[in-house]
Amino acid sequence: MTARPVRSEAVLVEANVAARDVALALRIEPGETVALLGPNGSGKSTLLGVIAGTLRDDSSRVAVGERALTGATTWVAPHERGIGLLAQDPLLFPHLSVLANVGFGPRSEGARRAAAAEAARTWLARVGCTDLAARKPAQLSGGQAQRVALARALAAEPAVLLLDEPLAALDVDTRPAMRQLLREVLRDRTAVIAIHDVLDALLLADRVVVLESGRVVEDGPTAEVLTRPRSAFAARVAGLNLLAGRWASGVLVGERSVAGRSHDGLVEGGEAVAAFRPSAVSVYRRAPDGSPRNAWPVTVDALEPQGDQVRVRAGDLSALVTPQAVAELDLAPGAPAVFVVKAAEVELYPR
């Protein structure tokens, strides 16, 4: 594992970029992971750019811990900020081997070749890519490349890690493993992660900040923002189903019993949460054949149009279905129905 303890610093940022109509202030606590949610052009990239120093704007202020990075007379260049970047594309230097890529940060900090290689191996092991050390980036799969990119960013031992859609370019098969890896490395780090997948946000972030038109429109603990969104954007993309209970014999036991994909850290008898998207819920009038593991009889409370779909609310659960399905099933408030969710669509993680 890492030789040194993780440096965790608080980040204070006031981004005022008139040209992009961005004006927002944010404080990130030491060790906290903040997810930025918001539509395209809402200011996520601008905020990350201001923190990283790739965007220079004299009226913005950034401080990491006690150290002011920008100010009326201060400008700390990007390479002296100690702020790591992980983008959607791995952007591994194509002319360097995997080992040299990961060792790039330590070398830049003045480490000798052997020491840098040693650190690089440690981090490659941390992301499970030890056997890729000698390869060139062109010989890696997308998932492998992103793991190596993460190792490279971490090897530079940044005080703050900025992640811009780190999972967006990965395919469905490699995404869970990378998500899990990020969950582990972000646990005790100060990090800001721009993300569009709310489930990723739920699993990775302590806090969610929703941006719209360059302003903060919502800011709160992840579960709260995602289950009871107040802003228009969050309501559209979030509205997750969250079920609380205890972890027992491989299922979540609470008001309802929920089977799903379990994440690391679940303890027998410990508190746990199940999360799934409304769109993953299938609605039936009667329980379907084959007795699926997650089938819950409910009573429909309300039908709310959402885009070209209809949100079916039943107690603390909701489902997204097509208007045709509503008509075929003859759904109406007060009608009985059965909500069915495949176990593969449910994420179970410790509380």
Add this chain to the structure above:
Amino acid sequence: MSLRRLAAATVVALLGSGLAACSDPSVPAVDDSHPKRLTVYAASSLKPAFDQLGSTFEDAHPGTLVDFNYAGSSDLVAQIEQGAPADVFASADTKNMEKLGAAAVDPADFATNTLEIAVPPDNPAHVTRLDDLARPGVQLVTCAPQVPCGAAAALVEAGAKLDWKPVSEEQSVADVLGKVESGEADAGLVYVTDVKAAGDKVEGIEIPAAVNATNTYPIASLEGAKDADLAAAWVAYVTGPAGQRVLREYGFGRA
């Protein structure tokens, strides 16, 4: 198919515009009073003299236009051999005239040219005589021995029993003159007529006749002349008293 139609349309359009231009009443028709054209190919060094002779010849022969093509003699010979429409050829040396053989009708020598030392007006290297050209530190520029002016320079060098080391052996007299005019060179060997034509941009220093090289300029009308009589008239004009007077003015010697 459509491509062919496009091509046809283009041709028609081009023809149309040409015809329109021809029938445009504002464009004067070809002047019938100037039907005779004479094309003279002449060595570059003859340009100032021949330009003047050309206009006086036109005055003396109303209804005649003289066109000149000036270039190095060997270039002109090559062009004539390739079928260029020349009526008269005036060469800077006999060697190039001989290359034309029977195509040149009765060549006659009409002028000579000798070398002179050209120096910048302020004469930075204080060159006063031929011996100075061999002095170390004097930046001398000559023509390459492969071209006529360079061959002439080599004759002078040998005749004066000197051994000079030019810093550059140029392609043509104009190149040598350019280097002297710009002050890059302290001295250059060019023809008397070039020094004269350069006006006050260079100073000329005479070379003793005993060691100087003389180029003889022959002129001839050509076999394929459009108007043999007119071509002969030009040759006669240049070799005659009026032509010789003008050539003297420009520094050429008597043949």
Add this chain to the structure above:
Amino acid sequence: MRAGEPALPRWAWLPAAGGAVLVLLPLAALVAEVPWRDFAGLVTSDSARVALGLSLRTAVASTVLCVLLGTPMALVLARSSFRGLPLLRAAVLLPLVLPPVVAGIALLATFGRRGLLGHVLEVAGVQVAFSTLAVVLAQTFVALPFLVTSLEGALRTAGRRYETVAASLGASPTRVLLRVTLPLVLPGLFSGAVLAFARALGEFGATITFAGSLQGVTRTLPLEIYLQREVDPDAAVALSVLLMAVAVVVIVVARRDRSGL
């Protein structure tokens, strides 16, 4: 026939063939003119060998100068922004459109004895005119834009994303340049250098105007060809084909090396 690749419209072959004929026919005609029986003798004559040697030496020196000066220029043009940058870019590219003779006159006006820097150079004991240095200067002047444009294009294509990542890893601007930017654009730098070399090898007008013409000192192969044309057209043709062959070899070898990168 490979599936899935959109076909080139058939009519495009016609102008393409026209262009190929325009370029290849004169070259073929030149080769046809070569007196092959005397070829070996003509291209191995003393003056030819000296001229070729001088050409190769000066073109290599010019290419090195182009790389040393042109790389930072391309970086400034591609990676910075300030008032007057578009104007500067246009000025840098000017030698591409300038007649070489004009380039020669401009160089004379700068480095000549009575030029802008002439006095300074004379005091420093440097004589540029009529020296091999003048040949290298002339070649560099006309070849530099080839390297700069080709490298600037490569830099723009490569973008700044890798550089941003490198900086976030703590790399100083110098380290980013040497370890990331330049390795990434190496193919562009290489092809730019090959173009510059080819241009330097063929340089004529600026050289004859600025440097003069003296065997072994300033008379490069193109100047030798021009001179031989006066006395021995066969030799001129043979030397032209020799120059062409050298250029073709350089370009082919460079391409092969590049694909092997």
